Amino acid sequence: MANSREIYDVIVVGAGIEGSSTAYHLAKAGKQTLLLEQFPLPHSRGSSHGQSRITRKAYGAKDFYTRMMFESYELTTELEKECGKQLFINCGTLVFGRPDDPFTSCTEECLQRFGVPFDKMDSVEQRRRYPSMAFPDDFNFILDKSGGVLRADKMLQAFQAQFVRFGGVLRDGEPMVDLHPGDEVTVRTREHVYRGRSVVLALGPWAATFLPSIGVNIPLEPLKITVCYWKESGSDTFCSSKFPTFITENAMGDGHIYGLPAEEYPGLVKICLHTGPRIDPDKRDAVDNQWVMDKIKAIIATHFPTLEREPRVVETCIYTNTPDYDFVLDHHPVWKNVVIAAGFSGHGFKLAPVVGKVLSQMATGQKPSYDMSPFRIDRFFKNKL
Numbered sequence: 243m244a245n246s247r248e249i250y251d252v253i254v255v256g257a258g259i260e261g262s263s264t265a266y267h268l269a270k271a272g273k274q275t276l277l278l279e280q281f282p283l284p285h286s287r288g289s290s291h292g293q294s295r296i297t298r299k300a301y302g303a304k305d306f307y308t309r310m311m312f313e314s315y316e317l318t319t320e321l322e323k324e325c326g327k328q329l330f331i332n333c334g335t336l337v338f339g340r341p342d343d344p345f346t347s348c349t350e351e352c353l354q355r356f357g358v359p360f361d362k363m364d365s366v367e368q369r370r371r372y373p374s375m376a377f378p379d380d381f382n383f384i385l386d387k388s389g390g391v392l393r394a395d396k397m398l399q400a401f402q403a404q405f406v407r408f409g410g411v412l413r414d415g416e417p418m419v420d421l422h423p424g425d426e427v428t429v430r431t432r433e434h435v436y437r438g439r440s441v442v443l444a445l446g447p448w449a450a451t452f453l454p455s456i457g458v459n460i461p462l463e464p465l466k467i468t469v470c471y472w473k474e475s476g477s478d479t480f481c482s483s484k485f486p487t488f489i490t491e492n493a494m495g496d497g498h499i500y501g502l503p504a505e506e507y508p509g510l511v512k513i514c515l516h517t518g519p520r521i522d523p524d525k526r527d528a529v530d531n532q533w534v535m536d537k538i539k540a541i542i543a544t545h546f547p548t549l550e551r552e553p554r555v556v557e558t559c560i561y562t563n564t565p566d567y568d569f570v571l572d573h574h575p576v577w578k579n580v581v582i583a584a585g586f587s588g589h590g591f592k593l594a595p596v597v598g599k600v601l602s603q604m605a606t607g608q609k610p611s612y613d614m615s616p617f618r619i620d621r622f623f624k625n626k627l
């Protein structure tokens with residue numbers, strides 16, 4: 243429909259996991275949908291590349307995410323059936339910390355509230371089950387049995403392939419250079435002009451630079467995340483049949499780390515620091531990450547004694563954080579047919595199946611299935627008026 247008088251029901255800009263899931267739900271519901279991506283696909287410049295992400299039902303004290311996670315699991319199973327591939331490995335998620343660590347206690351309470359099976363362990367039991375981790379004797383460990391690994395890249399490709407199968411139009415290597423809102427929305431690329439009844443902007447870290455041009459100034463902070471893969475010397479205790487995903491917010495008093503079993507590169511476990519330097523996504527590789535490397539190497543040497551001291555593989559990915567680490571899923575304050583999806587704050591992959599459904603509802607004038615108040619844009623400005 244490029245340059246024609248025809249009009250799409252919805253144009254989705256950004257083919258990361260959030261935009262691709264949104265486009266999939268729209269096409270599946272029979273909507274004429276265009277999915278536009280600036281880079282040739284697949285690419286590794288944003289936030290959705292790589293082969294693995296953690297998924298889990300427990301979300302500390304934020305029950306609104308846990309409610310959405312139940313449906314996200316169902317939608318992932320549906321996608322697995324449609325594409326005929328396994329997208330989820332149920333190896334559990336271990337959350338741990340000191341006796342006074344709020345994230346560990348909130349995780350336990352959340353699992354109890356929602357009736358999700360879990361195991362509570364002391365350090366003796368932890369060492370028996372996972373002998374390659376060394377943490378202090380007074381730590382508490384909660385194993386969320388619903389958790390595990392999402393095969394990230396396969397899931398991204400499945401959404402895109404199903405979108406096309408349901409009749410959607412996918413254009414990659416074609417950046418949106420201009421957006422004209424109004425009763426109908428015009429999206430310009432260098433090659434084409436597209437018209438839509440509504441648009442969903444799922445721009446990942448580029449939201450921070452693009453949204454101000456349409457009058458939306460959300461405090462978004464793109465961070466460069468250093469993704470490290472470590473080799474175990476001697477044994478093989480980190481495969482997903484023996485090792486879970488894990489998260490610890492302040493176990494070392496100096497940083498939130500997380501890990502995933504060796505499912506991406508054979509024999510290499512993924513363990514990363516959950517922060518990094520602020521960046522412009524177009525200049526990602528120019529930013530120094532030495533302090534991140536120093537910190538993660540010190541953590542590995544102290545708490546993972548069977549791993550080599552240097553990572554075998556190092557890659558880069560981007561978080562786009564909001565001040566409260568909650569997503570932005572809202573309409574533009576003036577143009578209701580412009581839907582904004584941003585600020586996934588390093589935890590948006592597992593929720594993408596349900597986020598895409600909600601965004602597809604918002605873009606087509608339906609009532610979203612969930613309470614959207616935690617995701618509104620005006621939450622950042624309420625106390626400043």
Ligand SMILES: Cc1cc2nc3c(=O)[nH]c(=O)nc-3n(C[C@H](O)[C@H](O)[C@H](O)COP(=O)(O)OP(=O)(O)OC[C@H]3O[C@@H](n4cnc5c(N)ncnc54)[C@H](O)[C@@H]3O)c2cc1C
Pocket residue numbers: 255256257258259260261278279280281287288289290291294295296297416417418419444445446447448449467469559560561584586587588589590591592593
């Ligand atoms: C290292 C790392 C580990 C993570 N681990 C987890 C985890 O374990 N569990 C979890 O749930 N989440 C995790 N996340 C977070 C999750 O991956 C992200 O929240 C999610 O991928 C965000 O997707 P997105 O679609 O918003 O962004 P992106 O993937 O960046 O997609 C945005 C897309 O928009 C395109 N775009 C931008 N501007 C334009 C334009 N003008 N025209 C056309 N296209 C444009 C970009 O090229 C990009 O493809 C992790 C993230 C990282 C970086």
